Amino acid sequence: MSPMRRALLLWGASRLLLVLAVLTVAAGAGLGAVDHPWADGRWWLDRFSTYDSYHFVRVADEGYFTPTRRCCDQAYFPAYPMLLRALGPILGGPTLAGWVIALLAGFGAAAGLWLVARESLSDKSTRYAVGLLALAPFTVFLVAVYSEALFLAAALFAWWAGLRQRWFLAGVLAGIAVGTRVTGVFLVVGLLVHYLLERRRAGRSALGWDAAWVLLPAGVLLTWMGWLRAQTGSWDAYRQAQAVGWGRESLSPWAALRDQLTDIAAAPDSWLLATRILDLAAVLAGVLLAAVLLWRRRWAEAAYVVPSVAVIVLGSVWESAARYALAWFPAYLLLAEVTQQRPRTRIAVLALSAALASWITVGFALRLWTG
Numbered sequence: 001m002s003p004m005r006r007a008l009l010l011w012g013a014s015r016l017l018l019v020l021a022v023l024t025v026a027a028g029a030g031l032g033a034v035d036h037p038w039a040d041g042r043w044w045l046d047r048f049s050t051y052d053s054y055h056f057v058r059v060a061d062e063g064y065f066t067p068t069r070r071c072c073d074q075a076y077f078p079a080y081p082m083l084l085r086a087l088g089p090i091l092g093g094p095t096l097a098g099w100v101i102a103l104l105a106g107f108g109a110a111a112g113l114w115l116v117a118r119e120s121l122s123d124k125s126t127r128y129a130v131g132l133l134a135l136a137p138f139t140v141f142l143v144a145v146y147s148e149a150l151f152l153a154a155a156l157f158a159w160w161a162g163l164r165q166r167w168f169l170a171g172v173l174a175g176i177a178v179g180t181r182v183t184g185v186f187l188v189v190g191l192l193v194h195y196l197l198e199r200r201r202a203g204r205s206a207l208g209w210d211a212a213w214v215l216l217p218a219g220v221l222l223t224w225m226g227w228l229r230a231q232t233g234s235w236d237a238y239r240q241a242q243a244v245g246w247g248r249e250s251l252s253p254w255a256a257l258r259d260q261l262t263d264i265a266a267a268p269d270s271w272l273l274a275t276r277i278l279d280l281a282a283v284l285a286g287v288l289l290a291a292v293l294l295w296r297r298r299w300a301e302a303a304y305v306v307p308s309v310a311v312i313v314l315g316s317v318w319e320s321a322a323r324y325a326l327a328w329f330p331a332y333l334l335l336a337e338v339t340q341q342r343p344r345t346r347i348a349v350l351a352l353s354a355a356l357a358s359w360i361t362v363g364f365a366l367r368l369w370t371g
Contacts, residue, residue, distance in 0.1 A: 003123040004114050007130050011110040014134040015103065018143050018361060022047050025365035034367075040095035048102075049095050050367060052076070053145035060084035060094040065231055072245030074228055074237050079179035080147040098145035105149035106142040109133065112156025117333055119163050121340075128346060129336035137278070137356035138323045138371055140364045148326050151180040155187050156329060162191045162214075162300075165198060171216035178217040179224065182238070183308050183327060188217045190304030197299060249316045260318045271368050275322075278356075279371075282322035283312055289331050301330035323371035 001009075026047050033039070034046040038054040038061075049057070055073050059081035064073050081094075083101055088094035110130050117126040133139065133152075142149045158173035170191055178184030195214050199206055228237035242248040251259070260280055267273035286309035293302035305328055312321050325331075339346045363370045 003127065004111070004118075007114055007127050008107060008110055011107060011130065011134055014139075015106060015143055018140055019048075021358075021361055022140065022143075022365040025362055029366055031367065040093060042096075045095055045099060047365065048099050048143060049145040050364075051369075052147075053095070053098065056081045056084060056098060056145060056147070057094045060088060060098075070232070072241035074232070075241040075245055077147075077178075077180055077182060077184075078224060079176060080150050083150070095145055099143075102145060102149040103143060105153040108153030109142065109149055109156055112153055112160055113329060113332060115160040116156055116163065116329070117336060119160070121333070121336055125336040125340055128339070128350075129332040131350060132332045132335060132353065133326075133329075135350055135354045135357050136326055137353060137360055138326050139357050140361045141323055141326065141371070144364070147180050148323070151177055151184065152327055152329065154180060155184070155327065158187065158191065159329070162194050167195065167210045167213040168216075171213035174214075175217040175220040178220045181327070183311075183324075184217065185221060186304050186307040186311075188214070189307065190300045190302075193303040194300035246317055250314055251316050253313045256313060256316060256318065259316055263318075271363065275363075275369060275371065276319075279318050279321040282325045283309070283318055285331075286321070286325060286328060287313065289328060289334070292334065293330060296334075298330070298334075301333070305330055320371045 023044060031047075033041070033043060034049075036054060038057045039046050040049060040057075055076050059073050059076065059078075062069075064078075080098070080101070084094040084098045087097040087101065091097040091100055110133065113130050113133055114126055117129040121129065142152075154173050154176040158170045158177060161167075161170035161173060174184065174188050174191055176184075177187050192211075192214050195211060196206055199208065225235055225238070229235050231237070232240075234240060239248075260276070260283075264273065264276045264280065267276055286305070290302060290306045290309050293305055308324075308328060312318055312324065335349060339349070360370050
């Protein structure tokens with residue numbers, strides 16, 4: 001069996017354990033049927049659908065707008081709910097479709113991370129990078145009805161295609177990432193920087209005809225924005241939905257940090273206190289990651305991570321930042337590289353990550369706010 005297949009087999013085992021853990025904890029706690037208008041109704045399946053899941057399911061079922069609902073589902077990009085809508089009739093409803101897509105996309109994310117890491121790392125270090133994703137603190141969202149798994153799969157395969165200078169494939173896959181989450185735009189920035197660096201290394205002019213493929217995802221973004229403009233009358237409908245639905249607005253980093261510390265101090269219970277501290281820690285870790293990538297002159301990865309972190313740092317809402325960090329895949333690559341000669345550090349990092357993942361998984365199973 002090839003090293004990649006062994007890694008994917010271990011990935012599958014970790015997903016099975018996650019699913020069983022969620023179901024076992026929920027059953028042990030005596031949780032009953034979920035009382036939500038967009039719950040599926042199947043007890044086991046509703047364990048993996050919560051909060052943002054219901055927006056995706058509602059969009060898949062009713063579309064973004066109805067006569068009585070004009071906001072704020074347009075804060076969610078369309079690729080994932082479109083897949084739920086397309087596959088729901090085949091797979092037994094949009095919730096089950098979303099769960100199956102997340103599971104399959106999770107395998108895609110693991111395979112994509114393996115291919116990206118193997119471009120510069122040994123099999124052992126590549127396996128460690130995949131292990132970091134498998135045991136990431138918020139890895140439970142890769143088996144939930146959320147768009148993280150689909151985004152990661154598209155982003156990592158796009159990045160691998162870029163490393164191989166297969167620009168058409170990179171553009172198509174990056175287009176899927178852009179259609180899935182707004183951070184796909186930052187992925188395209190990273191790919192464009194990588195493209196320019198490769199052209200420079202080859203002694204060629206900055207832009208060639210194949211640059212059009214790298215910029216292909218811009219068409220996806222413009223199509224989405226144009227459709228929202230036709231529906232709402234505004235090119236800025238996405239940001240407006242974020243502001244109305246979640247109170248997101250631009251702030252200086254100092255004001256944003258002050259607000260986050262205020263939210264931590266005002267946490268009504270110990271669980272929310274802990275998750276808000278974890279969100280703060282994720283943002284600080286993201287700033288450190290961005291700084292290290294710049295210091296090590298990993299320009300393309302930095303071009304993806306810096307704006308991904310900055311959009312949180314300069315915003316009024318840091319909630320869910322720790323979940324967003326799942327998509328900062330250069331962190332897995334960097335950790336696998338810098339710990340190659342430090343086996344004890346590797347074990348310690350994995351142990352800490354696994355402990356946090358276990359804690360978050362239990363909270364998710366109990367339907368507590370986890371991100």
